[in-house]
Amino acid sequence: MLIHMLPLVLAMGGQAAPPSAPPRVTQVTPATPQAQAREVKPQGRAPRKLYDDAADAKAKIADALKAAVADDIRVLINWGANDDENCTKFQQSLRGMPMNETQQQVSLKLSNEYRQVFVDVGHLDKNQDVAASYQASLAAGALPHFTILDKTGKVLDQKSARDLAADNDPAKYDTEKVLALLVKNQVPPTDSAPLFAAALKQAKAENKDVFLWFSAPW
Numbered sequence: 001m002l003i004h005m006l007p008l009v010l011a012m013g014g015q016a017a018p019p020s021a022p023p024r025v026t027q028v029t030p031a032t033p034q035a036q037a038r039e040v041k042p043q044g045r046a047p048r049k050l051y052d053d054a055a056d057a058k059a060k061i062a063d064a065l066k067a068a069v070a071d072d073i074r075v076l077i078n079w080g081a082n083d084d085e086n087c088t089k090f091q092q093s094l095r096g097m098p099m100n101e102t103q104q105q106v107s108l109k110l111s112n113e114y115r116q117v118f119v120d121v122g123h124l125d126k127n128q129d130v131a132a133s134y135q136a137s138l139a140a141g142a143l144p145h146f147t148i149l150d151k152t153g154k155v156l157d158q159k160s161a162r163d164l165a166a167d168n169d170p171a172k173y174d175t176e177k178v179l180a181l182l183v184k185n186q187v188p189p190t191d192s193a194p195l196f197a198a199a200l201k202q203a204k205a206e207n208k209d210v211f212l213w214f215s216a217p218w
Contacts, residue, residue: 051120058130068151075153076110078118081123100175106175143161144161
């Protein structure tokens with residue numbers, strides 16, 4: 001087989017570019033301590049307020065109850081204030097890093113079994129009528145206060161920060177007590193055995209299959 005090789009020709013038009021000029025070097029004078037002091041550092045975002053002081057507490061609780069009906073879970077009302085030191089300490093006790101096993105279980109219970117509502121009570125001068133409607137007795141030094149509701153709005157339990165304080169240190173919170181509170185009041189699991197037996201019986205009578213649906217509130 002004969003292969004023809006064609007010549008490759010590269011044509012470059014125009015004149016060759018002159019050599020580039022060497023880069024200019026600009027001398028930078030270090031800033032003096034006074035100039036550095038005048039530098040403005042970018043401000044980070046302000047921390048998010050846990051308790052919305054402009055929110056409608058009744059509307060927030062109503063929305064939480066609707067979600068509780070849809071997901072068959074509980075509502076946990078957290079009465080507190082952004083400038084209350086105990087409220088801040090309580091949140092810190094739940095989110096220590098790294099989180100221990102109890103803190104992880106508390107976090108799972110709060111996200112899977114409860115719809116949380118944070119209600120701002122200021123210096124015990126805000127939303128007192130809403131708290132009274134749920135039999136929540138709020139006291140200075142005992143915030144945050146917790147009210148647990150079922151999906152119908154019925155009060156199931158009340159606990160103050162004092163109830164959840166560590167036995168050996170009232171300034172700290174016992175996450176084991178918090179977990180016990182959440183486990184005690186969560187929706188009990190449904191016994192699926194009778195439901196499954198009834199479905200099998202109906203399927204056999206109607207010559208049909210049984211479709212199993214496994215799900216969870218979250």
